[in-house]
Amino acid sequence: MASLPDFKVSLKELIAAPSISSTQSSWDQGNKAIIDLLAGWFSSLDFEVFIHQVPNTRNKFNMLAKLGHGEGGLLLAGHSDTVPFDENRWCSDPLKLTESSDRFFGLGTCDMKGFFAFILQLAKQLNAKHMKKPLYVLATADEETTMAGARFFAEQQLIKPDVAVIGEPTNLVPVVMHKGHMSHRISVKGQSGHSSQPHKGVNAIEIMVQVINQLQSLKTTLTQNYHNPAFDVPEPTLNFGAIKGGDNANRICGHCDLDIDMRSLPGIKDEELIQWLADALAPLAQQYPDRISFEELHPSSPSFKQEPQSALVEFAQHASGHTCCAVNYATEAPYIQQLGCETIVMGPGSIDQAHQPNEFLSFSQVSATHTLLLELVNRFCMTLK
Structure with a gap:
């Protein structure tokens, strides 16, 4: 040896x-x-x-x-x-x-x-x-x-x-x-245009504000309904990690992305998290057809x-x-x-x-x-x- x-x-x-x-x-x-x-x-x-x-x-x-x-x-x-x-x-x-x-x-x-x-x-x-x-x-x-x-x-x-x-x-x-981890990008497709004529465009940032409000409600629901005292953060978490959109102050924002991560407690399946995310965005998806989508950023870890x-x-x-x-x-x-x-x-x-x-x-x-x-x-x- x-x-x-x-x-x-x-x-x-x-x-x-x-x-x-x-x-x-x-x-x-x-x-x-x-x-x-x-x-x-x-x-x-x-x-x-x-x-x-x-x-x-x-x-x-x-x-x-x-x-x-x-x-x-x-x-x-x-x-x-x-x-x-x-x-x-x-x-x-x-x-x-x-x-x-x-x-x-x-x-x-x-x-x-x-x-x-x-x-x-x-x-x-x-x-x-x-x-x-x-x-x-x-x-x-x-x-x-x-x-x-x-x-x-x-x-x-x-x-x-x-x-x-x-x-x-x-x-x-x-x-x-330990908790699971998944990360997604939520994208809003707007219609760019001159800021002096907002009625001729669709502002992606304004829609994303509504998306964030829906996700805030989802965060509250997760905190209220799921709890494991073995963890020092006892509830599932949803984090707003990065946001980007638009290109100039005098233009209507034509596209906006929000990157989030979600960390589940044991017993919560990935499929459930995805469904909760889809349900949270469903009303806005109906209000703004073909403008809101989300995709997985990285393979999830259970x-x-x-x-x-x-x-x-x-x-x-x-x-x-x-x-x-x-x-x-x-x-x-x-x-x-x-x-x-x-x-x-x-x-x-x-x-x-x-x-x-x-x-x-x-x-x-x-x-x-x-x-x-x-x-x-x-x-x-x-x-x-």
Whole structure:
């Protein structure tokens, strides 16, 4: 094992392999370099390694590694991509691992390349001959944008683990619920003209004002009718994220777009949200025929819920010393759950550092994470239950 890097060096090499995922083609990068890096490490530890290109992506790949034989077992999963960065807001090079104030700094240290560095150190301690059930390691593509890698992996149904842990940064608190996410663009088509003759045009902004009023009513209805106290924002949310329209003060606005996102509670289906949105706009669509439309901006991510009365949740709470919780952001958990396994989100680092300049992983998380991962493997791969 001497040829394999230690934790610090492996984290350094992962950070140095850029794998930005973005809807803007100027930022978007392939992830083959980091997938090949991981594949090489796990292959040298006698894992069976499988690499699959993700359809309809810009040169993106998933990696699945397997150690041991038999059915069930444990899946440790994470995404290989990061968000874009503004180098001017960083105090160090985002693609170079830096140590300061008892912290590792670098893009992906907690979200979430660091998780793979932990898994590598864990894997060095394992012997397949002593394993009763397999350990799987999954590295996905494009979690930060479309979640295409996790969607594709769920479609493939290559494995059927008993349990899965997704190592997003939760400060090692087991997460058993999160909201879903979808984003749409509502467009209003008006008729441009000179502002001195408003009766000869149709002002798209004026119609959009009415659209916003309808959506405000929908927001109120969601708040009044749906509530889950497990979340610190207990109701579904509808956010007005961006609006643009018109081109000059003395022209009637001929077109206006409003971008919104909606975050659903577990138990609310995407189809229901879409129907509520359509119902809210229906009166205006009748009043202004063929002028109002909406379209999905990005593929939606469903909400997630793992029943707390499960072997995985009970063990994770005991081993981590933390009570399970719910979070407002979305993860790959609902797709991994489609494999038929008990699923939680639990990993080192804080979500407060994710997507931020000077992202870091505290030294204090290192020993606790190593211990927790080893206990998970001992429980779900080394013994028969």
